[in-house]
Amino acid sequence: MEQNKHIIHMDQDAFFVSVEMRKNSSLTGKPVIIGGTSDRGVVTSCSYEARKFGVHAAMPSRMAKQLCPHAIFIKGNMDDYTKASQEITAILAEKVPLFEKASIDEHYIDLTGMDRFFGCMKYAHELRQLIIKETGLPISFGLSINKTVSKMATNECKPNGEQEVQSRDIRSFMDPLSIKKIPGLGSATYIKLSEMGVRYIRKLIEIPPEMMFKAMGQAGLTLWHRANGVDPTPVVPYREQQSIGTQRTFAADSMNIEVIKELLVAMVTSIAYELRQKHKLTACITVTIRYANFETVTKQAKIAYTSLDHILISKAKELFEAVYNRRMLLRLIGVKLSHLVGGHEQIQLYSASEKHYSLYQVMDKVRNRYGEEAIGLASSLQLDW
Structure with missing residues (x-):
């Protein structure tokens, strides 16, 4: 049953920037922007220090320079980021029974059943510390009963944090959050829901599911379930040869x-x-x-x-x-x-x-x-x- 699941979401913090800081420690604590260095370039990633000035991915480099003129711009090296990603994947392949590589910098891990032998939070904490020690890269994780809640937990404890949301605490954790925090909710959907007066999860779950389906189809119903902390999506075993x-x-x-x-x-x-x-x-x-x-x-x-x-x-x-x-x-x-x-x-x-x-x-x-x-x-x- 859903309540018995133990799903971890692990996410690298400002991954590209962290890899650059691993190569050059003098960048630590400074506003760093990865991407095109010319005025026609695009921001690929940026440090948390740069984000404080309003810089974000997909922003034109010229705008980022205006917002944060003292930022350090780095073109970056995708080969280095790929290798760093593979380092983390290799550690997980050795240490956990089932994991999914969701992207270059995030993984889902299914520890269901392992709670009988280890405390899942304790094991996740030790695994995170091992990754930090072996790779020198910061990483955060959320632990909960499914992918949606664990990913939201990760996002709330970043950077370089860890958080568990147990079944009994899901409502108190999710209700105060903006609907923007729900994974998969795009800008167009946010605008539509905002026009309906729905900006927080506590308000979204008050809408009858039938109304969500009528307004947005199956996507609306899926969103309503996620807002209620329900997500049956399994952790798909990672296969290199896909x-x-x-x-x-x-x-x-x-x-x-x-x-x-x-x-x-x-x-x-x-x-x-x-x-x-x-x-x-x-x-x-x-x-x-x-x-x-x-x-x-x-x-x-x-x-x-x-x-x-x-x-x-x-x-x-x-x-x-x-x-x-x-x-x-x-x-x-x-x-x-x-x-x-x-x-x-x-x-x-x-x-x-x-x-x-x-x-x-x-x-x-x-x-x-x-x-x-x-x-x-x-x-x-x-x-x-």
Whole structure:
């Protein structure tokens, strides 16, 4: 039953910034901003000291400089952030029976049943201390009966804190909070509920569920349940090999490499869009070719977490050049993205200018409305790479 669950939500504090501080301790306690350093750049992440000045992710760098002119801007290194994330995942894989990697900087852990052998709060505390000791990175956690309440508990005790919300305390914990604190509640939903006079969770739970369903459909009903501390979503075991991909078998064997290259770019663009639609990031890309004699050759590369077309296209091109090393007819080409995790917007912002990031947002909106083939990057039409 729901009451018997013991779910931990662990979240790195200002993850990108914390990794930079681990490399350079002189940054500790200072307003640090990760992202594009030019006026056309975008803020990817920022320290709590910078947040006090109103800086936040997705903000244009020029605005962040105006709000916090004494901030230290760092371009950052996604390879370092990916490796740090993998360090934490490796510790959890060794120490807990079941965990889900929800994103690059957060994990859910199911300790249900372990309370018979350990105190779950005691075990979670010791696990947090171990991660801090082994990685040198701050981390917070919330412990409760399901994912929603544990994540909200984490958010309330950050930075560098820990909190347990037992079943009997859920109402006293949640009721005073803004509805903005409910995971998954977007800005459009917040505006709609605010117009209805609903800004706090205590008010939201007074609305009959039938009315929420009528106003917002199934999403409204799910939101109402979460506001009531109900979330049956299970902790999904983490699997490194989870993947998405596509492949094409040619109608006739071909050596028209320019056309094949163009096809590969289009394939990568398609699955990168699918990746973003699923709010996922990839840390591994694989390109496969099959010669006319049915010999199949595969080459893969580990990459920093991303979901952006231009990064994936560039790596796919490199892999194709490496894997196609015989002047023979081809009958098939394929590309796969694996090592998937849930994706924060901060990853999509990384290495993107303000205009570049806006372009991806607009492109995805067009695809969502008119279909995947409605728009594409000009680079996917180039034949001379």
